[in-house]
Amino acid sequence: MKVILKESQYKVLLKEDRVEYLRNQNVVSDKDVELFRQTKDKPKRRGPEGEISIGKKDLEPIIGLEGEPIAYFRGPKKQIKLTPETYQAFVAADPSRNKEYVQWVIDVFKKEIAHDLENAKRFVGEDLPQATEALETFNKVKKTRLFKQNAPEREGAPDNPKDIRKYNSIAQLSGVIAPFKDMGDDELESPEGGNPSGMSNKGYKLFKDLVSFVKLGQAQMHKLSDNMLVYQPQTLKSSCEPLGSLSTWCTRSTPSSYDNSNEYFHRYRGETGQNERLRPTGEYSDYYVIIPLELFQMEQPHTSQFYPLQFHLESNQFMHRNNSQIGKQGIQKLVNEYPEVGEYFRKEIGKWASESVKSGKGLMDNKYIGHLNDFGGTAEDYISKEDYAKGVEGIRKLAKEYTGSFNNNKYLKWIMSNSDSVDIREFIAEDTSMVDFSNFNVNKLPDLSQFQNIKKVVAVNAGLTTFPNGNELPPNLTSISLNNNGINDFSFEGFPSLNNVEIILAMNNPINKINVNNLTSTIRNNPNILTIKFGDEIKKVSNFDEYMSELEKLEEELTADHFPMIDPYDYSSFSF
Secondary structure (H helix, E strand, C coil), rough: CEEEEEEHHHHHHHHHHHHHHHHHEECCCCCHHHHHHHHHHCCCEECCCCCCCCCCCCEEEEECCCCCCEEEEECCCEEEECCHHHHHHHHHHHHCCCCHHHHHHHHHHHHHHCHHHHHHHHHHHHHHHHHHHHHHHHHCCCCCCHHHHHHHHHCCCCCHHHHHHHCCCCCHHHHHHCCCCCHHHHHHHCCCCCCCCCCCCCHHHHHHHHHHHHCCEEEEECCCCCCEEEEEEHHHHHHHHHHHHCCCCCHHHCCCCCCCCCCHHHHHHHHCCCCCCCCCCCCCCCCCEEEEEEHHHHCCHCCCCCCEEEHHHHHEECCCCCCCCCCCHHHHHHHHHCHHHHHHHHHHHHHHHHHHHHHCCCCCCCCCHHHHHHCCCCCCCCCHHHHHHHHCCCCCHHHHCCCCCCCHHHHHHHHHHCCCCHHHHCCCCCCCCEEEECCCCCCCCCCCCCCCCCCCCCCCCCCCCCCCCHHHCCCCCEECCCCCCCCEEECCCCCHHHHCCCCCCCCCCCCCCCCCCHHHHHHCCCCCCCCEEEEEHHHHHHHHHHHHHHHHEEEECCCCCCCEEEEECCCCCCCC
């Protein structure tokens, strides 16, 4: 007669067979204990090898914390036999369905007896709940990809971390599985289906991979807002595995073996002796990976043209996904679009700027202060008042003594970028005809209305966020260039009163609003205007239709000779 067992029935039998087998192998029998009790007080006798034996069954009790035997030494070789109570406690401590870890618990107990008898007593009396907790996590994660890839690198990990027999103690097991303890199933294994977060399947997998490395202690991640997060990989794996397909950065190249680590990753962090790449405190430096949350919504995140970004302060690298520098203008655009990114990096860079000055670095040519300026911050906001005042005093003196061109005065540029209290006008000669603020990194031009001789103002890539007021510009101004800045609102306030202006250049600015009335009044009142250039960005302004309509009216009103060349050039009604 053939009996067919269901899988569940088989597992029950497997469990019962294992438990019963181990009981027979490891538990002292009731008969042996009874014989021991009957003879334990009788005179001791010599064994066959001359050793002292105790009782007729040669048993020596191991007394636990509660004053009762937890196990026995048996025979001259001192085999360890468990009491039925201890064995049952070990069985109960095994959280697996088939009780596959009972043997390991027994083995650990025996090792503790050999090593430290008092620890063995605590193992039975106090440590079994800890063993259960550790085994529950181990049982859940041992077959997962995340555990197989990362557990071997944990401190104290055995040569085969997924084999419970390789662990010598609960402490060793707990140390290896600690990062996986609080992970949910969807973090341990990449999800196959949808999710409630609005992410695509691939985006969701990417996000969960990032979270997993954070929980493993190999990375940090900061959610800056509902739109943006920053990820800081601190190991080669946490850099390559989740991000390798998203960029062409040299630090993302996955080596054939992690034993032959990516040289660039470690070199940039200063791990291989590059002291200039270390933080002012001597710590390894970090990469910052900037990821908009909308990237996780894409079906193919690796197809993004711009994101993610990678920043590394110490090597002056601010790269988009195709491994090219985004430049100061790119940083400015990023900060304008995501103000939370600017706020985060100002605090982060400001911290290292402060530490740099404390370590003896000056204010001038301080790379952290330079980065701080790029993100719209100033040294004055982050350096101690004493250090800042002392440094600025020396830089101001050098700026006044500088004999080269205004635009090349690096000391003045530094003061302008890092102090709101400086009056740049004291550094401008009364007879100068041109002033160039390019690359000065200021958010607003100073009041230049007192300078009668200035004809030309240049402020290209100067960090401007405010359109200059015409009433604060030189009265005899003939041209002004505001290209490559961060100006949103083109107010043209005061420009109608500037009667000598011929050229206004304002290309490559994130225009979203323009005061059409002030612009048309400027053109109408000034017969000298020849060119006004905004670039293609003018088409993105919220009131573009109004802008076009008013220009068409103005063309009808003015003669062609009086009407300037003005963007856009593709409106069909214009005759020139």
